[in-house]
Amino acid sequence: MSCVFNVVDFSSHYSPHLHLHLHAHSQITPPLLSKRAINRFWNCNSDSINHQTPRFVKMQSNITSNSIPTPIHTFDSELNKIPHVLTVAGSDSGAGAGIQADLKTCSARRVYCSTVITAVTAQNTLGVQGVNIVPHDFVQHQLNSVLSDINVDVVKTGMLPSLSVLKVLCQSLRKFPVKALVVDPVMISTSGDILAGPSVLDGFREELLPMADIVTPNVKEASALLGDLPIKTVSDMRTAAKLIHDLGPRSVLVKGGDLPNSSEAIDIFYDGQEFYELSSPRVNTRNTHGTGCTMASCIAAELAKGSSMLSAVKIAKRFVEAALEYSRDLLIGNGVQGPFDHLLALKNINQSSYRQDRFNPNDLFLYAVTDSGMNRKWGRSIAEAVKAAVEGGATIVQLREKDAETKDFVDAAKVCLKICRSYGVPLLINDRIDVALACDADGVHVGQSDMPARLARTILGPEKIIGVSCKTPEHAHQAWLDGADYIGSGGVYPTNTKENNRTIGLDGLKEVCKASKLPVVAIGGIGMSNARAVMELGVPSLKGVAVVSALFDRECILTETRNLQAVISEAALLTQ
Numbered sequence: 001m002s003c004v005f006n007v008v009d010f011s012s013h014y015s016p017h018l019h020l021h022l023h024a025h026s027q028i029t030p031p032l033l034s035k036r037a038i039n040r041f042w043n044c045n046s047d048s049i050n051h052q053t054p055r056f057v058k059m060q061s062n063i064t065s066n067s068i069p070t071p072i073h074t075f076d077s078e079l080n081k082i083p084h085v086l087t088v089a090g091s092d093s094g095a096g097a098g099i100q101a102d103l104k105t106c107s108a109r110r111v112y113c114s115t116v117i118t119a120v121t122a123q124n125t126l127g128v129q130g131v132n133i134v135p136h137d138f139v140q141h142q143l144n145s146v147l148s149d150i151n152v153d154v155v156k157t158g159m160l161p162s163l164s165v166l167k168v169l170c171q172s173l174r175k176f177p178v179k180a181l182v183v184d185p186v187m188i189s190t191s192g193d194i195l196a197g198p199s200v201l202d203g204f205r206e207e208l209l210p211m212a213d214i215v216t217p218n219v220k221e222a223s224a225l226l227g228d229l230p231i232k233t234v235s236d237m238r239t240a241a242k243l244i245h246d247l248g249p250r251s252v253l254v255k256g257g258d259l260p261n262s263s264e265a266i267d268i269f270y271d272g273q274e275f276y277e278l279s280s281p282r283v284n285t286r287n288t289h290g291t292g293c294t295m296a297s298c299i300a301a302e303l304a305k306g307s308s309m310l311s312a313v314k315i316a317k318r319f320v321e322a323a324l325e326y327s328r329d330l331l332i333g334n335g336v337q338g339p340f341d342h343l344l345a346l347k348n349i350n351q352s353s354y355r356q357d358r359f360n361p362n363d364l365f366l367y368a369v370t371d372s373g374m375n376r377k378w379g380r381s382i383a384e385a386v387k388a389a390v391e392g393g394a395t396i397v398q399l400r401e402k403d404a405e406t407k408d409f410v411d412a413a414k415v416c417l418k419i420c421r422s423y424g425v426p427l428l429i430n431d432r433i434d435v436a437l438a439c440d441a442d443g444v445h446v447g448q449s450d451m452p453a454r455l456a457r458t459i460l461g462p463e464k465i466i467g468v469s470c471k472t473p474e475h476a477h478q479a480w481l482d483g484a485d486y487i488g489s490g491g492v493y494p495t496n497t498k499e500n501n502r503t504i505g506l507d508g509l510k511e512v513c514k515a516s517k518l519p520v521v522a523i524g525g526i527g528m529s530n531a532r533a534v535m536e537l538g539v540p541s542l543k544g545v546a547v548v549s550a551l552f553d554r555e556c557i558l559t560e561t562r563n564l565q566a567v568i569s570e571a572a573l574l575t576q
Helices: 098-108 136-147 163-175 198-211 219-225 234-245 291-304 309-326 372-377 382-392 406-422 433-439 453-460 473-481 505-515 531-535 557-575
Strands: 019-023 084-092 112-124 127-133 154-157 180-183 252-255 264-270 275-281 366-369 396-399 427-430 443-446 465-470 486-490 520-523 542-547
Touching (some): 084 098, 084 291, 154 291, 180 198, 180 291, 219 234, 219 252, 234 264, 234 275, 252 291, 291 309, 366 382, 382 396, 382 406, 396 406, 427 433, 433 453, 443 453, 473 486, 486 505, 486 542
Parallel strands (some): 084 154, 154 180, 366 396, 396 427
Antiparallel strands (some): 019 275, 112 127, 264 275
């Protein structure tokens, strides 16, 4: 497959429209099991290990396979089992491929990933400048350490730089069986560096492939495995998949990212019975370094979670497609092929828009909450309403658009976010975690009947702002336990923006504020006539007022915001 270092593979990829074509070829009968396949777990001869002089600085160590501590407790509950992939591959100092790509892929797919490093490379977006091979005995120490302690579901292999390393891997897999073995046959880097010699190729054919549940070569690697067989068409890819399957693996995925003169990225999956053609338009991007190991690692992650092989392959193809599409314009490095973003997050981090302070309680001072009905009434867009509010002095904005279509809401939220960040004002989304994620809002505000704050935190991450509506001290305490940043308490006064909303009055607000360990913003029926009374409660945790109608159900939002800002500022000064 494209590999730790084969950055040409999948040089363009995928679209959201992944087409699956099933081609049944009756003329191809299921192959007879070869001797290698029959003996797939009994063909590693430890006496045949080639003890080459390693090109690696050997560390002094007293570690032996017998020195691994005996576990004190063993927990073998399948209910609490965390899916676990072990990747056996090389380290990429540029972090686009290899072990680094495997770790990022498994993290993105929510699977635990442990590592055994077989080689340390010096490389960047320009190519591979150097390779140091880890001695096979230390590779074995790593394997023993992981496999003897942590229950591994799936092993994924990448760069296996020597025959001795390949053989100790086979021995370890015999000693510690796993549910599945995913083999990415890394051989040549994109810059042309040889990462696996002829002896390693023989080891793949004779020993590792018969143990594999799937092997994932790209066109060049498939050709090398088959003695430089020419592969120039999709038909050739099917032939190659069948021939590689005859070497012993249970299934084969030949990837066509390098296929010449192809307008699509076509992969051929063969399970020994049927051919499956998975095709999608190419993504035009330079950022393709690491697609091969990412594909294999994603397959391994999905297998660890219990997916079938075909399902794992389809999910992996879509995952790589989405990452390439997201990363098409990223600029990392000066070479012809850059890395891509596995976590789909890097484009949102830039100094012009990134808020250095995650949350400041003083941001709650004048909390503007939009209303779609009021915007329609006054013939304003959401963005126009938000711009007027922040220009007038709103210190935080919540988009509460109950009637907007999701696509329209996301598009509008992105515009509003740009406006708010230009003023240094946080933008939150009411209830809609999906919209907050889609537009990279600064956070969300949830009600008692919405998604729990703890779950919202898990989805959004530690850096986002989360607020919770609370009417009682018990609600406030739970919000604190759940990791919220602030609470909105009310309704303080009757309001028309929420039906059947029980009011708590100033006394109820004061009771919640005194009990709360979080900063509080008062909400509900607050406007020019009563905002002063709210701010004069004199409770330290009360940081501001949230308003809807008092700003957005008015002809001039800018003027109303300035006037309200002046009133609550004066009240706050008197309280201090």
